[in-house]
Amino acid sequence: NAGVTQTPKFRVLKTGQSMTLLCAQDMNHEYMYWYRQDPGMGLRLIHYSVGEGTTAKGEVPDGYNVSRLKKQNFLLGLESAAPSQTSVYFCASSGTARPQETQYFGPGTRLLVL
Amino acid sequence: SQKIEQNSEALNIQEGKTATLTCNYTNYSPAYLQWYRQDPGRGPVFLLLIRENEKEKRKERLKVTFDTTLKQSLFHITASQPADSATYLCALRGSGTYKYIFGTGTRLKVLA
Numbered sequence: 001n002a003g004v005t006q007t008p009k010f011r012v013l014k015t016g017q018s019m020t021l022l023c024a025q026d027m028n029h030e031y032m033y034w035y036r037q038d039p040g041m042g043l044r045l046i047h048y049s050v051g052e053g054t055t056a057k058g059e060v061p062d063g064y065n066v067s068r069l070k071k072q073n074f075l076l077g078l079e080s081a082a083p084s085q086t087s088v089y090f091c092a093s094s095g096t097a098r099p100q101e102t103q104y105f106g107p108g109t110r111l112l113v114l
Numbered sequence: 115s116q117k118i119e120q121n122s123e124a125l126n127i128q129e130g131k132t133a134t135l136t137c138n139y140t141n142y143s144p145a146y147l148q149w150y151r152q153d154p155g156r157g158p159v160f161l162l163l164i165r166e167n168e169k170e171k172r173k174e175r176l177k178v179t180f181d182t183t184l185k186q187s188l189f190h191i192t193a194s195q196p197a198d199s200a201t202y203l204c205a206l207r208g209s210g211t212y213k214y215i216f217g218t219g220t221r222l223k224v225l226a
Contacts (some may be wrong), residue, residue: 016154040218041218043205046215058213059215103205108155
């Protein structure tokens with residue numbers, strides 16, 4: 001069991017470039033989440049999904065898009081990167097079996113936008 | 115607006131002592147409260163969940179309390195060890211939503 005994996009681990013972008021972050025989980029979880037973590041701000045929810053084919057906005061969705069075409073994958077897209085999107089991005093998943101509340105986090109993707 | 119407060123200053127304690135971390139919240143009525151551990155450069159790891167109708171939860175050396183009147187949760191690590199040094203995050207979720215709100219975390223350093 002790999003748990004939750006994220007690709008890539010680190011990326012440098014120039015302002016205006018686009019990219020996609022991939023999150024994959026092998027635990028057959030229904031729920032998946034994308035967070036960003038910035039110093040002094042804690043984890044903030046960007047988008048989440050409650051099942052294959054569904055997505056919903058979180059606390060800070062502007063500038064990001066997501067897709068959940070397959071149950072095991074949750075993609076986060078940056079259409080036109082801005083320096084304010086420099087952050088560490090974490091993906092998480094949780095299942096429907098108890099303890100259903102537990103979120104399993106990936107190792108994170110460090111993104112630097114110049 | 116909803117707010118979660120954790121002590122932003124690092125907490126230093128001696129090995130063997132009990133560490134107590136605080137999570138306070140305002141403008142919120144959480145049904146569930148979680149504590150996570152995060153090591154530098156890694157994702158958070160789930161430790162404990164407590165529900166609004168539970169006063170206390172224990173797991174090995176860990177204990178969590180949840181006081182909905184005071185709007186506060188306390189997280190205790192007894193017989194602390196240097197390996198317990200990490201940042202600890204609290205997260206809250208209301209009923210009827212899938213979304214958790216996280217605090218900024220408190221860094222704990224256990225001195226040998």
